[in-house]
Amino acid sequence: MSTAPLEATRETITLLRHVAIIMDGNGRWARARHLPRAAGHHAGVEAVRRVTRAARALGIEALTLYAFSSENWRRPEDEIGALMGLLRLFIRSDLAEMVRDNVRLRIIGDYSRFAPDLVALLDDALARTAANTGPILAIALNYGAQAELAAAARRLAERVRDGGMPLVGIDEEAIEAELETRELPPLDLMIRTSGEQRLSNFLLWQAAYAELLFVDTLWPDFGADDLAAAVAAFGQRQRRYGGL
Ligand code: IPE
Ligand code: IPE
Ligand code: MG
Numbered sequence: 001m002s003t004a005p006l007e008a009t010r011e012t013i014t015l016l017r018h019v020a021i022i023m024d025g026n027g028r029w030a031r032a033r034h035l036p037r038a039a040g041h042h043a044g045v046e047a048v049r050r051v052t053r054a055a056r057a058l059g060i061e062a063l064t065l066y067a068f069s070s071e072n073w074r075r076p077e078d079e080i081g082a083l084m085g086l087l088r089l090f091i092r093s094d095l096a097e098m099v100r101d102n103v104r105l106r107i108i109g110d111y112s113r114f115a116p117d118l119v120a121l122l123d124d125a126l127a128r129t130a131a132n133t134g135p136i137l138a139i140a141l142n143y144g145a146q147a148e149l150a151a152a153a154r155r156l157a158e159r160v161r162d163g164g165m166p167l168v169g170i171d172e173e174a175i176e177a178e179l180e181t182r183e184l185p186p187l188d189l190m191i192r193t194s195g196e197q198r199l200s201n202f203l204l205w206q207a208a209y210a211e212l213l214f215v216d217t218l219w220p221d222f223g224a225d226d227l228a229a230a231v232a233a234f235g236q237r238q239r240r241y242g243g244l
Contacts, residue, residue: 025194102134109143
């Protein structure tokens, strides 16, 4: 048996440090089954479990998942409630495994707007994985890239105003250091499921030179094989960064 595909995967993985996923299509998955949208979100959590495990098995250094956007507050209250409930369940059921697997849990986005018990649960989960040294799982909660950039701009402007920083100090590096992803490796691959081809306010700065992959699979149907296929597709891409 040839080991070439495995070698190819290993090689790709060394170039692929950070994958982000816009997990879309839960509602359509449910509708196709005549189920309530919440059932789609429930199945979506199963996919999160499968894909986070697969990412660890593949040796991906950082995985960022778009779980709730700053625009998702526009949804009906009962759907938002269902999503929050599932987030609670996911943290409660999967935290022990993350601690065991040395996962560094991170949250991007302003989750302080969530219910106090959920904020406390998330803070506790962050604290319990803070000393870990392994793969990063970043969950985007009440995240919006434009708000992230506006906040970064405000902080930098404040420093200039207070005299701690010259105006020319506001460069790409300084902005990057203010982003919520500052501890994460550069974004290599952005995947969106469900056939939609837009970024929906996710990691706009970070995606500058990321490879984009849009797949038709609905998020609840996405699994380890789909992630492996995405990694393989990434391996076929030629990144030029403006050069030749
Ligand atoms: C993604 O699935 C989950 C979240 C946005 C939280 P959707 O709920 O957007 O599913 P569709 O797009 O309606 O199918
Ligand atoms: C993006 O999906 C947000 C998440 C996956 C959390 P949406 O379903 O909210 O995006 P739009 O509304 O189709 O752009
Ligand atoms: Mg959607």
